[in-house]
Amino acid sequence: MSDEAPPERRRMVRPPSGGTAAGRGLGQKLKTADKRSLSSQQWIKRQLADPYAERARAEGWRSRAAFKLSEIDDKLGLIRKGSRVIDLGAAPGGWTEVALKRGAAAVAGVDLLPIVPIPGAMLIEADFTAPGVDQQLIDALGGPPDLVLSDMAHNTIGHRKTDHMKIIALIEIAADFAIRTLKPGGAFLTKSFQGGDLGEVMGRLRAAFDEVKIVKPGASRKDSAEVFLVARDKR
Template identity: 50%
Template sequence: MAKNTSGRGQRDLTVKVKTARGRKLSSTRWLQRQLNDPYVKRARDEGFRGRAAFKILELDEKYRFLVPGARVVDLGCAPGGWCQVAVSRVNALGERSGKARGHVLGVDLQEVEPIAGAEIHQLDFMADGADEQVKSWLDGPADVVMSDMAASSSGHKATDHLRIVALCEAAAHLAFDVLQPGGTFVAKVLQGGAEDSLQAELKRRFKSVANVKPPASRSDSSEKFVVAQGFRG
């Protein structure tokens, strides 16, 4: 049977959601976007805990930091999609014979459902002694520190920008303490990249720093990711 390739046929595939009593228009729009998001469907089909998994997959395809044998720290790891990707890429389950076996450590303020091949702990990474605790769990320094954390939205763009930059700065300072030379730091920032002071600090401590928006980031989102590689120690 021939496929219908007309524009009308394509439009008919879009799921439309009616506004229900008691549901805000913004919630209806969010639900419609979710139902029509190809990355949401892919995440469901491929067993990932969220569409965010494809952001770290795409970043790693370009920058190649999740290599077999790497020790990885995922800050604010809930719900766990980034850890799932890291487990596969660094061979944390030891399923790829002849390849070094990596270690994936996820930390979050909230309890996270177990992930095969990852070690998950409840931890405030900004608490005193968190860096030493992380190194103890890893049994040494990390090769990668990554973070997809975002502060709760206040609805005020400037305030949200400051909050997410503050999270990125906190994650960066933990990375400075736990990364070994040559390591990589990956973290979410907002449009425009990291603030000038943080950007300058990253450029001083790493050999290369890039601000990138992976294809999996929604086009209407202001998020980007900073990828800093070649930690100078």
């Protein structure tokens, strides 16, 4: 990786979270772990000890995140057969795979990172916050979505308050997009964090959806502050 600061447009990039050993280069990481930072080595150790990461590799999912969406969908029935789904922050493609496997007729995903093609999905390498990208996704689906998923995340800079504000900003952007574009009866799911200042966005969602709740699937690590915000039955 270059020592130069990343360009501003890469503000949605996040570290990998699972996937196959080949797809994520885990074998190479093990060979060169002694040359990597402490945080990288800790990530590798967590992946090797994580039963969901191992299960993802065994079952061929691109990401352990597939189990998070699957568990939430088992409980709440977000993915309907024949539905149109938009996946924001889609790389490496685990949520897109789940949506297609569970009967979505069309899935359009976007991420700053390139995504290996997935049959049945339209995947765009772009910054979702750039002008016109939202419309590209809707055009790729052939119409408004029934479900909007968001796993977008900023590159962290190590300043807790600033990082937190950026995370909340992305949640607000995804929520506004869902409110603006979803079909009546549609649903929205986004990654969030415990303790997040979500009062304003929760208020907007409650005004637009019949049900809004926070869930934490078993596939989320217990020591992680990660939770998921779900809004169902758009009015």
